[in-house]
Amino acid sequence: MTDAQPLLKLDGIARNFGAIEALRGIDMHVDRGEVLALLGDNGAGKSTLVKIIAGGLRPSAGRMLFDGAPRDFATPAEAKAAGIETVYQDLSLCTNADVVANFFMGREITRRVLGIPILQERAMEAVVAQAMAEAGTTIPSLRTNVENLSGGQRQAIELNRFVHWGGKLVLLDEPFAALGVEQTRRGLAMIRQVAARGIGVIVITHIMAQAFAVADRIVVIRQGRVAGDVKSNQTTPEAVIEMITGGTLSGAGPDRDRDTHDPASETEEARQ
């Protein structure tokens, strides 16, 4: 599978924040039309990696090849122009604007009047209404500001806008965390449809069932390094969980004796 040119290839991507090494050299790839589940413990570095691919953060070291060419995106706008769509874990909506404005953020439908682009509100509203209905999310009014929406409603806006813009690679950072059962089901189906169009998808989740339902391949990150890279039909949730925790945590139950530990040095150890 690495014989053909992959859509995205990461080569020793590292990133540190001051003393903290969030990523210590990530090598991985995604193919066209492939759904890759990126798994890992809290703080493993998944979101940091997504931000690097999406152009929001610069890596401290490493190379990235996208669509055949080496790339180094300085801004999300550049990544977007190259065909990378991203749904971030910490939502990026403007809560002071309504659903339609958020859905179309940066890609408004306009018509030129005397050479001036004029917003076409009705056309945009119709598109949003359809997208939300397809996703199974009810929103009282598309003209209410996002600040008045529930957590799931917000996430639905962000998750569903990416489908409309296509692109070549889609990054989804815990896109179902706030979604309801039915909305998650449809979201998973949508990912498969998107992949079927030849788009590469990286999806991050903590729910094994979701990963196994949608992914072709699973990559596990542990403490900033790739700890596993397997086809999802050649492994089990238990094995993946073992990769995620590295076995180190499973012995450390809340009931173990910790009075002998110095808490400060303990966190130090855990990071090494």
Add this chain to the structure above:
Amino acid sequence: MTDAQPLLKLDGIARNFGAIEALRGIDMHVDRGEVLALLGDNGAGKSTLVKIIAGGLRPSAGRMLFDGAPRDFATPAEAKAAGIETVYQDLSLCTNADVVANFFMGREITRRVLGIPILQERAMEAVVAQAMAEAGTTIPSLRTNVENLSGGQRQAIELNRFVHWGGKLVLLDEPFAALGVEQTRRGLAMIRQVAARGIGVIVITHIMAQAFAVADRIVVIRQGRVAGDVKSNQTTPEAVIEMITGGTLSGAGPDRDRDTHDPASETEEARQ
């Protein structure tokens, strides 16, 4: 189970935001030592209900009895004083402060020097380090500001601080949404321990497995009304999902023909 005085009893709680009726009369109760899973679709009104119980929102109508007495909390501080601890869906951390300051927010350990309360930073740091270790969450340094933490690390702070304060009733609004596998497992175990101490727990989640793993009883809210109230060992995930979606959505797949619909009126209908 309603013969004994319940810990919390809601009686026709309603709340509207302008034209939007988020809650249309909720009747339910929670007993001491009971874990109640509050389920419902996105936008069903779960978080609104939590905010009302926690004192952050005033109901438009309805009565609430807590610990035997009718209560109408004007602020979260009052609810807290009465023994209600809350973990909110949209996290409530001060990202400009460090982990310790956030963990102890409003409950700092102090020692009086010349009558002036002085913060005891070391003592507080030790407590936080232990709590985080027990929860299985690694945080590089407890003195980094929360803005530098990952989504799961943030949620861990918020989820774990409630255990230290005890209280009588704990409200958890999607507390595991960003947590890893191991952290979620420990979180669920912690909920059972807390309940075993006689504390009532209301937990909101969209993951059936979590609800069935931890809850004694399941209450389903649909469009602002209670749509079901069953013991968790007397029902199945499928039946609960049916209650959540009300069957209305399951027929509406993304592939159905929607060109005949006017999207605007459709959202109207869905709300009615």
Add this chain to the structure above:
Amino acid sequence: AQDKGTIYYMVPTLLDEFQTESVSAIESFLGQVGYKTVTLNADNKTDIQQSQMNDAILLDPDAIVIAPVDFNALTPSIERARAAGVPVMIFDRQITSTMIDFTSVAGTVEIGHVAAGEIQRLLSERNGAVRGKVLQVLGDPGDPYTLDIQAGFEERMAEYGDVTIISLPAMQWEASNAGSIVSDQMLANPDIDLIFVHAAHLAVAAVAALEAAGKKPGDVMLVSSNGAPVGLDLIRQGWEQVEVEQPLYAQAAAIAMFADKVVNKQPIEPGTYEVLGLQSEVTIEAWGPNIKIPGAAITRDNIDEPRFWGNLTAPKDPITPVE
């Protein structure tokens, strides 16, 4: 007094004692000759004063007395008022770029001249000749008032090469700025003989700074301008030697004396008139009739004369309109 009508007085600011006292003087003197006065304060803002002029014109006053915020910027508004048939009198701050119905000023450049004369006298009394070091504390450098005084002062001092003048601005006429300047300069130039401040309220802070620097009255001489009550107090305490006063009462009285003529659009004859006992000269200039009232230097010797507005004893004799 009978009720002859309403006159508007446009005062430029009320943050300074001279202007403040001018309001009471003009209101009282015009009252004595039969006019009701309405005062509008422009807070040192040219555009506000223009708006006030425009609004006042619509109210058909019998005349407008204006002490312009800026000496000439009010010209369009004055023209507009006169075109609308409202006569305009200028108080205290000269405008020469348009026709005015009556002008009553002491002259700011002249204040500088008087101060220069006094300072020459003080320096030669102390040093035997006109030489030494003078610290000149200006007001705000954006205010033409202080610039005129500076120009007049430096013009007359130019010929004395032995006098070093250090000039620093007290931004926004703020007193503690003046205090800081004095305390810093007393260290940098301990040999300063005399401090010339452009307003009496700055002198107060200057004295406080001298006091904090361990000086006694007279160690460093002090001259100030405008003749405010605080300045007179400083003379009485011995801190200050000379206050160059603007003849506020006489200036205001002249306005009242000629008000009838201006309102009734009668010609004003040139010549010498006695205004509150001061011989004042009315001339017909390019910009209209102009009365110039001499300012005076206040020293220990004449300080108690009631004609100094700083004593705040408004003249008892009633004002009589010029026939």
Add this chain to the structure above:
Amino acid sequence: MTPRRRALIEFILDNLVWLMLIVVLIVFSLTVPRFFQFGIFANIFEQSTFVGVMAIGLAIVIISGNLDLSVESTAALSAMVTGLLFATQGIGMGITLGADWLLIPVSLAIALLVGTAIGLINGFLVIRVGMSAFIVTLASFIWVRGLVVAISGGRSAQSLPPAIRVIGIETVLGIPLLAWISVGCFVVFSVLMARTPFGRYVILVGGNPNATFRAGINNDRILWAGFAIAGCLAGLAGWLLAIRTSGATANLGTGMLFNAFAAVVIGGVSLKGGIGRLPGVYAGVLLLYSIHTAINLMGLPAHFTQMILGGLVLAAVLLDTLKLRLRERLL
């Protein structure tokens, strides 16, 4: 509550400032002698021109999440440059161009350039260097005024040539041309803000710049544009002010900043960014100058006017604040 009733209340609340303006004008007309005459209304219109034009730019910068405290000094600088170059008396250099009709476009272009330049300097320090807009523009407020004092030497320029002065003297339909200019600016910029992607982006960037950045919107371009527009319109305000004054003084425009901010806030713009519409700002400006004019006409004791003005402005802002509560109560 019926949807129609709710829509009506929404409409009234959205336009509360216009309602306030009308009520205030009626009250003043009934209580202040000689207030009710055409000339007074024309005066209010004219006097609100300068702060009105300035407030448009200020509102745009504020909606984009920044702040510009320098607009007042910028206007003074452009007025001083205009006066210095074209006035014939005082420090004016009385430059004449080949043809008289050239005076207006050339002087206007220079004034706008001066204003835009200051705006771009502010923009550079805020956007490129990353300093806080508050402190950058507060410093500009000081140094630009200092520059006015420096280039003028504290003196004034007077007597602009009649070919320029015509802008300040002409009336159309009995209303001063100056007033029409500010109305025109409000119309143009209201359309820009409400109907074009640029206006939409200003609001979005003001709400959550991180979100727009991630969405591929060029935040910096929007912020640059905001500062440039604020500076440019301040330059226009200064040009108009110079024309009206027929020259310029070193302290011209002092205090306009307070009025511009008050108008923007009364007009419903949130100082936190992301919220506000321009027509309301115009109503705010008119409201403010109605108050100013009424105070002029009432002949209050001069020592108290400043306090009274401050109090009345607070009251006007207060009403805007109560809007939120009313909305919660009524809807």
Add this chain to the structure above:
Amino acid sequence: MTPRRRALIEFILDNLVWLMLIVVLIVFSLTVPRFFQFGIFANIFEQSTFVGVMAIGLAIVIISGNLDLSVESTAALSAMVTGLLFATQGIGMGITLGADWLLIPVSLAIALLVGTAIGLINGFLVIRVGMSAFIVTLASFIWVRGLVVAISGGRSAQSLPPAIRVIGIETVLGIPLLAWISVGCFVVFSVLMARTPFGRYVILVGGNPNATFRAGINNDRILWAGFAIAGCLAGLAGWLLAIRTSGATANLGTGMLFNAFAAVVIGGVSLKGGIGRLPGVYAGVLLLYSIHTAINLMGLPAHFTQMILGGLVLAAVLLDTLKLRLRERLL
């Protein structure tokens, strides 16, 4: 990079403003004639007292997420009240109390009360009524100054009795008592902010008031305290100012607001709230007044001082801004 090296860099960056202060003092000592003498340093100390005391309160309000533009006018009001009641000349009423030693505590108490009252009025409008702190305190800036004009009638009060003046004249260890007072205030409030729950809550509320509200912290109490402290310290600054100038004029303190804000920002306080420590603010004040003093000594042309001051302050703020970049680069 070794942890020790990193810790050193962290320390330097955290205290960059002190480093800047030292560098600036050395540069001035070498370049400005007669700058390097004990008296000048004592002067800088003394002159920074007023803005320094004011800046403490301002910093606390800003860290709590609000803003107080009225501190300058509040100081002027409390100075005027002090002058009016106790000065013996001008409009001073020259009140004498039974014993001379009573003068200091009584006049101080009155000044603090006046300041606190203004602070509480601001607090009421912001916290209870829900108006924006910017516009409320901008209005206070106007109306409080108006009140000074109103109560003084534009006149000044002069000659405070020696029993009060001693505060402005005495020195301890060669350093003016005034300077010691501001040092004392900084020490007390620094401890309050860094070591007590109150200080912690000010920072938390400034960061995310919603979080603290939910955590059961009484936000309003913290915000009230912030405004009260800002007003009270402005009152103290006014009292000291009156003592230093031995009276009060209607425009006393004009322009201090800019200095106070500049000091706060140079000192590393974020105007967005939630970030800042007081010792840095003191360094900022000292830095600012070193610049002022240098300008006083350099004998620059008066017309340019304002520009130069604005530019130098910008440069100082700039260095603080670069800190963030340096941190990113170095660590």
